[in-house]
Amino acid sequence: MKTRIKELRARYDLTQEDLARKVGVRRETILFLEKGKYNPSLGLAHKVAKALKTTIDELFVFDDE
Amino acid sequence: MKDKIRMTAIIIISLLVITTGALFSLKSFAIGEIAGGVAGVFIATTILVFAIFVFIRGNRDMKKGFPLQDERSRKVIEKATSKAFYVSLYLLLAIGFLSDDLIKFRDVSQAISIAVGVMAILFAVFWAYYNRKEI
Numbered sequence: 001m002k003t004r005i006k007e008l009r010a011r012y013d014l015t016q017e018d019l020a021r022k023v024g025v026r027r028e029t030i031l032f033l034e035k036g037k038y039n040p041s042l043g044l045a046h047k048v049a050k051a052l053k054t055t056i057d058e059l060f061v062f063d064d065e
Numbered sequence: 066m067k068d069k070i071r072m073t074a075i076i077i078i079s080l081l082v083i084t085t086g087a088l089f090s091l092k093s094f095a096i097g098e099i100a101g102g103v104a105g106v107f108i109a110t111t112i113l114v115f116a117i118f119v120f121i122r123g124n125r126d127m128k129k130g131f132p133l134q135d136e137r138s139r140k141v142i143e144k145a146t147s148k149a150f151y152v153s154l155y156l157l158l159a160i161g162f163l164s165d166d167l168i169k170f171r172d173v174s175q176a177i178s179i180a181v182g183v184m185a186i187l188f189a190v191f192w193a194y195y196n197r198k199e200i
Binding site for chain 2: 024029037
């Protein structure tokens with residue numbers, strides 16, 4: 001799984017810590033999400049997408065797509 | 066507030082476990098059981114190091130406004146707990162099997178204490194492993 005979190009975070013000038021606070025998770029969770037090393041729940045994916053003003057579809061790219 | 070209560074609970078439980086480990090070691094050393102004493106010191110020290118790590122990390126995160134636990138950290142704890150439990154089942158079987166021949170325990174309480182200590186160490190090891198791994 002690949003994500004566009006880093007790209008969108010940079011667009012809105014947010015650090016990992018800023019995004020973690022916005023979403024209400026630990027910083028490591030954002031780090032692992034960015035690396036594609038954590039499959040979030042639908043709820044968390046929605047929260048991250050909302051914080052980055054995008055949709056889940058745009059944010060997460062699966063390898064078979 | 067919830068995080069502060071959780072942190073306080075972690076500190077109290079850690080202190081109780083460490084005190085028990087220290088008393089267990091003192092008792093073992095006092096009656097000349099060096100191996101039991103060393104095992105107690107090792108287990109208490111490991112738990113102490115883990116507790117200090119958890120406390121420093123939690124305190125730092127709370128000051129920065131991060132939650133003590135979130136979706137991922139709960140998953141890590143779940144995985145570490147289940148793996149530690151499965152391995153502990155084999156450990157308990159091994160202790161039961163070997164206690165007659167290879168290992169001479171003072172009494173049942175000593176065997177149980179060592180099993181509980183090793184379970185705690187297993188949990189710490191699995192937690193450290195899954196905390197760095199893709200889940």
